[in-house]
Amino acid sequence: MKRGDRTMLILTVALFAVCLLMLGGHFFFAERDDLTAVISQNGRVLRTIRLKGAKAEEFTVKCAGGGWNRIRVADGKICMADANCPDRDCVKRGLLGTAGDSSVCLPHRLEIRLSGTPDVDGATY
Amino acid sequence: MRPRALVLTALLTSLALAFNIAEGLLPLPLPGVKLGAANVFALVALVLMGPRSAFSVTLLRVLLAWLVSANWFAFLCSLAGGLLATAVMVFVYVNYKSEFSLPWVSVAGAWAFNAGQVAVVALMVRDARMLFYAVPLLLIGTATGWVVGKLAEMLCQRVKKIERMDYR
Numbered sequence: 001m002k003r004g005d006r007t008m009l010i011l012t013v014a015l016f017a018v019c020l021l022m023l024g025g026h027f028f029f030a031e032r033d034d035l036t037a038v039i040s041q042n043g044r045v046l047r048t049i050r051l052k053g054a055k056a057e058e059f060t061v062k063c064a065g066g067g068w069n070r071i072r073v074a075d076g077k078i079c080m081a082d083a084n085c086p087d088r089d090c091v092k093r094g095l096l097g098t099a100g101d102s103s104v105c106l107p108h109r110l111e112i113r114l115s116g117t118p119d120v121d122g123a124t125y
Numbered sequence: 126m127r128p129r130a131l132v133l134t135a136l137l138t139s140l141a142l143a144f145n146i147a148e149g150l151l152p153l154p155l156p157g158v159k160l161g162a163a164n165v166f167a168l169v170a171l172v173l174m175g176p177r178s179a180f181s182v183t184l185l186r187v188l189l190a191w192l193v194s195a196n197w198f199a200f201l202c203s204l205a206g207g208l209l210a211t212a213v214m215v216f217v218y219v220n221y222k223s224e225f226s227l228p229w230v231s232v233a234g235a236w237a238f239n240a241g242q243v244a245v246v247a248l249m250v251r252d253a254r255m256l257f258y259a260v261p262l263l264l265i266g267t268a269t270g271w272v273v274g275k276l277a278e279m280l281c282q283r284v285k286k287i288e289r290m291d292y293r
Contacts, residue, residue: 001226005229008225
């Protein structure tokens with residue numbers, strides 16, 4: 001193994017340690033009562049929904065150029081149920097149920113993000 | 126451009142495009158995650174012909190993939206990621222060729238790709254917290270980056286062997 005390779009290996013181990021710590025923290029602190037879904041478009045908050053005990057509902061968010069996303073809330077979870085964007089990555093993301101989870105529809109600049117007490121809110125802003 | 130460089134660059138670009146499209150047909154575990162097999166060919170171009178050819182392969186592949194998929198967002202992500210990754214790989218390979226083996230050069234490129242990709246997404250949704258998405262991307266990117274580099278290494282050896290043959 002060459003010298004540079006060893007440096008890269010050490011960097012990789014350090015990176016994995018940091019990443020796994022962050023992921024671990026994410027799961028450890030998840031699932032709290034004040035789990036809230038924040039739906040925003042172009043960085044502007046459209047709606048926030050308290051997921052704990054929220055009643056089941058489905059609604060459509062429209063965006064410029066005829067784009068739309070159907071958002072479904074049920075059983076304390078939320079998901080993009082359907083969308084007419086080309087890749088539908090946001091729909092494939094499935095149900096969101098823990099703090100820090102997010103689903104983003106890039107074509108429509110639409111984002112659902114779950115936040116709760118232990119989330120990193122504020123730390124980055 | 127010398128005929129050898131021209132032919133090889135064109136060949137590698139078309140292979141990169143084909144792999145890019147084929148990969149797009151596979152289901153993704155997370156949005157934005159894939160093997161990045163197209164990068165094998167940019168690396169091979171870098172080793173066999175140098176930085177200019179590596180940038181040509183990356184840039185042309187990204188542009189052509191955009192024409193095929195008509196996906197603006199994937200295009201911007203791979204443009205930012207691809208250019209950053211190529212720049213980092215060129216820098217490492219040109220300056221420290223003797224100290225880094227190809228798989229690790231590729232890992233450095235994968236990290237740069239993830240950084241560029243996440244930066245574009247965060248800018249587009251205007252939410253800096255999107256940057257945390259880099260965590261899973263980097264974990265997977267390290268592994269796929271290494272595999273891609275190993276593949277490029279094997280391919281380079283074979284191409285060099287073919288080129289040593291005498292065709293007259």
